[in-house]
Amino acid sequence: GAVVSQHPSRVICKSGTSVKIECRSLDFQATTMFWYRQFPKKSLMLMATSNEGSKATYEQGVEKDKFLINHASLTLSTLTVTSAHPEDSSFYICSAPAQAGELFFGEGSRLTVL
């Protein structure tokens, strides 16, 4: 299957700093990527849909200025958590649809804000 790579897998930062997470489709082009947040033992919560060449579409309740999404190319989308607070600590996962609409996921990024 297709490969989606996410980096970093783990990051620890201080409150008030910004953290950038990258999501790359390695062997296919993705005009759309999805960003999710997952709390312990909970299902995925869609945060936003990243669109190459246009603004991201955010789900209701997700702060656009807090979670900046940039779809820089057909193989790269980034999520920047700005002015991070401890409540932003979570597991963030990206995905991209490949051929026939099959979704492929990155490995996830564990963010811990101290």
Added chain:
Amino acid sequence: KQEVTQIPAALSVPEGENLVLNCSFTDSAIYNLQWFRQDPGKGLTSLLLIQSSQREQTSGRLNASLDKSSGRSTLYIAASQPGDSATYLCASNCGTTSGGSYIPTFGRGTSLIVHP
């Protein structure tokens, strides 16, 4: 709005049993349905994708079926092994984004433990 429900939420079985995991969805106008596996602290691994025109897909010991009219999909795991222990999620794809990609809706998953 599409809603996806997975039953049971958790399952614990001895090794060797055949299992059925259930997924139901409210909007039958789906483009495809996909089953995933998630290990703790990891991303999701795609297991099977069933297009709306298909009835089932098979991969090794896994078989997934789709009945659009009743809004149901099942994942059958044959001869379960301890390595099958994970959370299994289904996702239905309905509608499209502005870029033409499907929008997935996930169930909450079934947490499976297969003990030796």
